[in-house]
Amino acid sequence: MTTTGTSTPERGATYREVFAGREVRVLFGSFLLRALSTTTEILGLSVLVLATTGSVFWSAVAYGIGFAPQLVGGSLFTSLADRLPVRTLLVASLLVRAVPGVLIGLVHLPVAVMLALVAVVGAFDPVGTAATGRLTRTLLTGDRFVVGRSVLSAVASAAQVVGLALGGALLLVLSPQVLLLVSGVALVAGAVVARLGLVHRPVAHEERVGGAVAQTLRGNRRLLADARVRGLLLAQWVPAWLVTGVEALVVGYVAHRGWTTSAASVLLAAVPVGMLVGDVVVGRGLAPRRREQLALPLALLVGLSLVPWALGLPYGAVVALAVVCGLGFAYQVGLQRRFADALPERDQGLGFGLLSSGLMGGQGLGPVAAGALAATLGPAVAIGTLGGVATLSVVLLHGTFRVSARE
Secondary structure (H helix, E strand, O other): OOOOOOOOOOOOOOHHHHOOOHHHHHHHHHHHHHHHHHHHHHHHHHHHHHHHHOOHHHHHHHHHOOOOHHHHHHHHOOOHHHHOOHHHHHHHHHHHHHHHHHHHHHOOOOHHHHHHHHHHHHOOHHHHHHHHHHHHHHHOOOHHHHHHHHHHHHHHHHHHHHHHHHHHHHOOOOOHHHHHHHHHHHHHHHHHHHHHHOOOOOOOOOOOOOOHHHHHHHHHHHHHHOHHHHHHHHHHHHHHHHHHHHHHOHHHHHHHHOOOOOHHHHHHHHHHHHHHHHHHHHHHHOOHHHHHHOHHHHHHHHHHOOHHHHHOOOHHHHHHHHHHHHHHHHHHHHHHHHHHHHOOHHHHHHHHHHHHHHHHHHHHHHHHHHHHHHHHHOHHHHHHHHHHHHHHHHHHOHHHHOOOOOO
16 A cells, blocks of 8 residues: 555644645545536536426436435445456546536437436446545555545535535526536546546456456445444444435425525535534544544534424524534544444445445435425424434444444
């Protein structure tokens, strides 16, 4: 493995140590392009479908159509990250991801074809995420890996906020189709950056039985059968699923409270802003041991900050609680080292792919369950209930968060 810097268990790695290697900078640069382009593409597709159909429902479907298929891709294909050279997979995943933007931007397609195209491409996304996780683990060791993962999370949060703002600004001067084309071209640029800037690493030859799908299914079963790995996956999955359900109810919640429609955009941006701040403060500002000790209280904060939404608080207080909810997600920084150490070397890519596909799949299905709950209880009580369930899930998984003296 490539190593840089001299961080110790008592002192966390610095950003200078993390980004000392050229390949790390290339990897993170291509990741940023991917995150920004994917956000603007989703926005452009949603606006285009709304303009084409006049249906808010189909526009919402377009916004989330790429998430749920990632559960399928993560279940079937992520063993490729341990079978093929990482650079090849990263370049291929960026080029595949560019197809919807470029094609829809250049050709007038029926809405059904557009949605199907985005859904199919979405199923391949976990492969790219798995390759990113494996290469990050290769390039960064020790606490540099943990801080590097926190930077990736911060980049994803920032890209969500900046991408929506940038996409909204571009839509003032560009059509949705042109925005989709720009997004696709940016992804192609990211593929070129990855191809030129990353080193080719042949995969060590070892006996592997069956094809990629069979290996992925066997590998996922093997990982989920490990109590330690399973607990760490659930600890990172469940709160994220429930908070995504909450985000899906924000527009309805704002209407229920009688606030202006524009209030929803600020409320939606509050969670990723909190996540960005939390990743930076916890990932860079705290010692490694302290991050792991704070994982449990921070995870509890995610759900507890949502419960009061049911109490009729003023708008400013609800926004502040949404930021606190995002801050709480920094608990995942404290689990990164333990998760990576729990994965067998031969399943590193598979494990990160399983983590990502579980997160994305839940984000695609969570809003459906949240919508059903809101239809029965109303959006305010539903959000408070989801917060309570998130808190309970963390309590039930408290053993996973506990740091033993040996660690």
